[in-house]
Amino acid sequence: MSVHRELDAAGITDPRLRLAYERCRRLNAEHGRTYFLATRLLQREQRPAVHALYGFARWADDIVDEVHDGRSPAERAAELSAVQDRLTSGLAAGTSDDPVIAAVVDTARRYDIDHQHFADFTASMRMDLTVTEYPTYADLARYVHGSAAVIGLQVLPVLGTSVPREEAEPAAAALGVAFQLTNFLRDVGEDLDRGRVYLPLDELAAFDVDRPMLEHARRTGRTDPRIRRALAHQVARTRAVYREAEPGIAMLAPRSRPCVSTAFRLYGRILDLIEEADHDVLSGRVVVSGRSRLAIALPALARSVLARSA
Secondary structure: OHHHHHHHHHOOOOOHHHHHHHHHHHHHHHHHHHHHHHHOOOOHHHHHHHHHHHHHHHHEEEEEHOOOOOOOOOHHHHHHHHHHHHHHHHHHHOOOOHHHHHHHHHHHHOOOOHHHHHHHHHHHHHHHHOOOOOHHHHHHHHHHHHHHHHHHHHHHHHOOOOOHHHHHHHHHHHHHHHHHHHHHHHHHHHHHHOOOOOOHHHHOOOOOOOOOHHHHHHHHOOOHHHHHHHHHHHHHHHHHHHHHHHHHHHHHHHHHHHHHHHHHHHHHHHHHHHHHHOOOOOOOOHHHHHHHHHHHHHHHHHHHHHHHHH
């Protein structure tokens, strides 16, 4: 099986750790279609670590995002605190009885990942339990640092760099932010259903848009032209973050560039689809088709094979 070859290549031989990494891989495959496809372009020995980092992020994200499952905010906060405590203890001890945390702890040790990145991530997840909107982009940026920028910083050591790691870190963080901002634009409607708005309120107001207008458009499926203009502004800002991140691809180890380049193009394609839909993201969710994903991924696969043989 592919998962066994990946674990063998990574030198993960402990049976409990192998099961832990397998669980993380399943989480990635089930919930992160675009992300999982890009991960397949990494060398086998890199994949388990990326799956572990994604698995933990997915777990924490689900705790705060499953708002209609009957749990109160206090119950979700307690669960998130328990997860954070287990991770902190696991990182300190170098092991954990929880399979997802065991895989993350092992990955952090193997790749010397700064533990502060995990603390920053859970801090942003905690914000989701109480914060439902962001007055300015600066306010949103504080959330996005922990929810996205640190993900790029966590993954960077796994990918490897052709320059000193600290030189590549700003671009890696920017790419995480670009992906997150793209998700915000794609998921405006779903986030409203959860009671949240991840678009800066002052920037919406500049286009005479407010939260009640967004909520009305979500209910009726009819998007006001002012909303379309406000979203076009957000798309333009997100493209600027992609431009900030793009030079970082060349700073990666050659074997990792096809994977990140593919993720870069796949997420960028989401912005294209939003524009093609005339920025109507409230009546439905734009999705990159399987054909488009393959069209982008297949050339990258060829580059990945060449990188492995270099």
